[in-house]
Amino acid sequence: MAHPLTQHPPTVLPFGAPASMHPLGFGFGQPPRQNLGFGFGSPIHSPIHSGASTPYKRPAVRTSPTPIPTPNNKRSRRRSASPTPSPTGSPTLSRADERKILGKTPKRVRKEVGPAEQAADGPDVGLLLASMPPTSHLPILMELLNGNPAMSERVLKSLPAPPLSNVLETLERNVGKIGKAAGTWEPQEGVVAQRRWHRTEEDVSAFVKSANTYLKFFTSGSTGPTEPNTIFHLLHAITANVQQLLALVPSPNSPPPAARPLLNFANALLTAWNQWLGGLSDEVNNRGGMYPHGMVSSWADGLAGLTRAPPPPVAQPTHVSWSMAISAPVHVPESTLVSGFRDALVPVRVGFANSLGWMIR
Known part of the structure; x- marks a missing residue:
């Protein structure tokens, strides 16, 4: 029979109690102890007397001297000491039923404990892993994570932050x-730009996956709060790399579908910059936090470098004779994806100067 407390959903329990809480926890809802026999306790005997309507008057007992023990008296005493059999219809279990139940219980316990005993008697997995080369650990771990994706969160909490x-x-x-x-980072157009993108498409996707993983790991706080200086250097390096990769995307007005992960990651990078600036401003201006002058100056210089437009290319003079017809090189303008991403970083630089610029003035 289900316990009354188990009829409520887990959300009824206050303070985030787990749904697997024992129904008899905290002493609530426990039935009387005599009702917890579950068929294993002492049987409850019914009264021997019958419920007659007329009262029964017990005759007076005449006192007599102590009888002399005889063999007949000993047999009668042994017979009276045996338990009185339960009448027909009694709710108690017979001795045969009790022996059947008690005989089944150890078998069920042995079946449940069997796998644990086998695991304890098996080889030591930690010792075997320690004897294997470190390069073989990653495939084993990835196979376990692919078979049980729910373990990923637990593994992330156990991983230390990489240097x-x-x-x-x-x-x-x-x-x-x-x-x-790619061969070159210079802006290109037309078929040349498309061919270059096809050569670098897979490598760009691999970079986006790696950079996105590191960015989420350091900014999510899964291993504890990360120093603002560490996050700045990570954001600065990834932003400079993304500016280079955006120049490889052909047709900025209608980029290919394979470039969509790179563009989405660029937007996520801008969000990470704003979160870094917001947390830093709150720590300094609202909580009284302070950072070294040189560190804050390096942050300001780094943001200024990321938002500074490159100088225009200088045309190189060509020395040709009157008999050689050489066409002048065609200047390809900067990709609008690169310039747009750089312009989107300007509010971060301006916000940094307004919120934290007083620390380096």
Whole structure:
């Protein structure tokens, strides 16, 4: 029979109590102890006398001397000491039924404990992993996560933050691979730009996935609060890389579908900048936090560099003779995606100067 408390949904329990709470917790709703037999306790015997309507008058007992013990008396005493059998219709269980129930209980316990005993008697998984090369741990972990995606959140909470230098080195390596496939970072148009994008499309997607993972890991606070200086250097490096990659997207007015993840990540990067500035302004102006003068100056210089437009290219003089007909190189303007992304960072630089500029004046 279900307990009364188990009939309520888990949301009724206050203070976020888990839904798997024992129904008899906190002492509420516990039935009387004599009703918790579950068939394993002592049977409850019914009264032997019958419920007659007329009162029964017990005859007076005459006193007699103590009888001399005889063999017949001993047999009668042993017979009277045996329990009185329950009458027909009694709710108690017979001895045969009790033996059946008690005989089934140990079997059920053995079936439940069996797997735990087998796991304890099996090989030590930690010892085996320690004896394997570290490069083999990642495939094993990824296989477990693919089979049980719910473990990802628990693994993230157990992961320590990687060194920022390792993260930046990984991202620079990815950008270098893209640069080799592209051949040049200069603006291009037409078929040349489309061919360059096709050569770098897969590498750009890999960079976006890696950069997005690192950005979410450091800004989500899953491993604790991250220092503002660490977040700034991560944002600055990723922003500079994204500015380079946006120049590779052909047809800025109608970019290809494969460039959509890069454009979405650029918008997420702008959101991360605004969150960093908002948290920093609240820490300094509302909570009285302070940072070194040199650190704040480096932040201001970094934002100024990201929002500064590159100088126009200088035309190189060409020395040709009257007999050689060489066409002058065609200047390709900067991609509107690059200039638009740079202009979107200007409010961050202005907000930093208005909120924290007094620290370096």
